[in-house]
Amino acid sequence: MSRRFSLTATAAFAASLAAVAAFAPTAAAGPLDLTRTAPAPLFQERAQDRLTVTVAGTDITRADGTYELKCGPTGGTHPEARSACARLDELAGEGKNPFAPVPEGQMCTMQMGGPATARVTGTWQGRSVDATFSHKNGCEISRWQNLVPVLPAARG
Template identity: 65%
Template sequence: MPRLRLLVLGVAVSAALAGTPVAATGAPLAPVPLPLSEEAWPQSAAAPGDQLTVTVADSGVAGADGTRRLTCRPVGGTHLRARAACDRLAELATGSRDPFAPVGRDAMCTMQYGGPATARVTGTWQGRSVNASFDKKNGCEISRWRALEPVLPASAG
């Protein structure tokens, strides 16, 4: 009996070193396929998704003004372009800048006016609380708005 235990232990150690899982009997286990995409994981296993409320006024885009909910992972809500908005947020998550951060006080901005559009975004993004206001009163604010499209509507100006 001790020889069988040593044999099983030896097979298990060899398999572990080779990266092959084994059952308690010493037989190799079949690999278990894992989901390839994040959306395939059950929500309890995935990181909590982004949940934002986007309120837009005076955008000049038909149907864009109002309050919409946006959820990502999984994509949903009442946002008019939810898939594109979530894709953009995922792209922004790989950068080092916070797209919801206000323009710095010492920023040098062009004195151009992009129109009366305003927006407020609240909720959670990347596990952080968001409470940000947007407008198009100067070049810096216009750039900040455009960086967040299509979360915010692409308006003329």
């Protein structure tokens, strides 16, 4: 019984060596290079998003000003940094670029939402950002609302 087990184990070991040899590189025998066969890390460190948000004319005294927003990890001087970063993560998960301008030729309602303006500059998802926002028509109001709380919920 012991001899049968030994023969079976030896045959299995030989078969596994043959299988490994079939997939091994054809280069001269040498130490096995494990760095080329190592699996990719499960979690890759995300570059930190850094945005400067400048807001004016919101008719909300504490909302106007310039704020730094850092996400991944959350930080900066933005008054709602955690919620703002969560919103940006949500938009990234949907594959949307919230900083893209209104497409040329887009039909927009002719409504004036007030004098509020904002400019966002910096880096988001590894891309450079330089976007302006206003309330000059329905499309621009919608763009702004899409970014609340990165931008304040302006009243005017």
